[in-house]
Amino acid sequence: MTKTYAVLLRGINVGGHRKVPMAEFRPLLEGLGHRDVKTYLQSGNAVFTTDADERELAAVIEDAIEKRFGFRVDCLVRDAEYLAAVADDCPFPAAELEGKQLHVTYLSERVDPERFAAIDQEAFLPEEFRLGDRALYLYAPDGLGRSKLGEALSRPALFKGIVATSRNWNTVVKLVEMTRS
Numbered sequence: 628m629t630k631t632y633a634v635l636l637r638g639i640n641v642g643g644h645r646k647v648p649m650a651e652f653r654p655l656l657e658g659l660g661h662r663d664v665k666t667y668l669q670s671g672n673a674v675f676t677t678d679a680d681e682r683e684l685a686a687v688i689e690d691a692i693e694k695r696f697g698f699r700v701d702c703l704v705r706d707a708e709y710l711a712a713v714a715d716d717c718p719f720p721a722a723e724l725e726g727k728q729l730h731v732t733y734l735s736e737r738v739d740p741e742r743f744a745a746i747d748q749e750a751f752l753p754e755e756f757r758l759g760d761r762a763l764y765l766y767a768p769d770g771l772g773r774s775k776l777g778e779a780l781s782r783p784a785l786f787k788g789i790v791a792t793s794r795n796w797n798t799v800v801k802l803v804e805m806t807r808s
Contacts, residue, residue, distance in 0.1 A: 630706050631663075634688055635733055636671025637701040637761045637792040647671060647696055651712060655691055661771050667801055671700075672794070674805040701790040703733050707806035709760075714803050718757040719766045726797030727770045730777070734762040734767055735790035751776035763791075769793070 628668075634656075639647045649666035652673060656664045657803055661675035677684070684704040693699045713731060714721075721729055748755060754776035756765045768772035794802070 629676055630681075631674065631676050631804045632681065632684065632704050632706050633672065633674050633710055633806055634684070635792050635794065636673075636692075637703070637790060639671045639700055640669045642780070645696075645698055645700065647692060647700065649673070651695070652692075655695055657689070658757065659687060659691055660771070667805060668798065670794075670798075671792075671799060672802060674802065685729060689799045701792070703735060703790055707803075710803050710806055711801075712758060713762050714799055716759050718759070718764055719755070722798055724754065724796065726795050726800075728766060728768050729796035729799075730765045730771055730793050731759075731799050732765065732780075732793040733790070733793050734761045734763065734786070735752060737761055738763075738786075738789065743780075746776075746779055748776075751779070758781060765793075 630796070636647060639645045644780055653664045653666055656673060656675055659671060661677045664675045666673045679687070681704050685702045688702045689699060717729070719729055737794070738758065754765070754767050754774055756763055758774060763780070764778060765771075765774070767777055767779065771777050
């Protein structure tokens with residue numbers, strides 16, 4: 628059955644390292660048999676349709692990137708329904724906020740809230756985070772670059788064994804739109 632997916636690449640095109648130009652990523656995805664490939668920004672977002680299964684797609688794309696660019700990149704692949712559900716389930720008033728104030732960290736699997744028990748959320752107010760379905764929502768009123776809570780949440784130990792990649796709310800919304808069309 629043909630479905631529309633987004634692939635989210637983790638940690639590419641940052642500071643001139645691990646470059647995956649989107650102009651080269653599009654044909655790579657097409658070469659894997661995916662159709663209607665579109666990319667968004669240079670931070671590793673692509674949308675495509677395919678008959679393949681979501682569980683197999685990430686590993687195949689990771690292998691293809693490693694073969695083409697010479698380094699491995701973690702990928703998360705999510706279907707249109709999941710992306711829309713993440714946007715719809717946002718626990719913060721997204722419509723009232725600027726895109727830079729709200730972020731979603733997409734996770735490769737569900738996480739136990741206990742993993743974050745050591746973070747005293749009240750110490751970071753007005754910043755807040757909430758867990759969703761394989762997603763972490765972060766409200767940072769002054770943006771991620773100035774977020775002390777974002778810094779606390781970026782500790783590698785919190786996500787040990789999990790692929791995690793973040794997008795600001797503008798990108799979250801855009802990926803929903805792109806997977807719907």
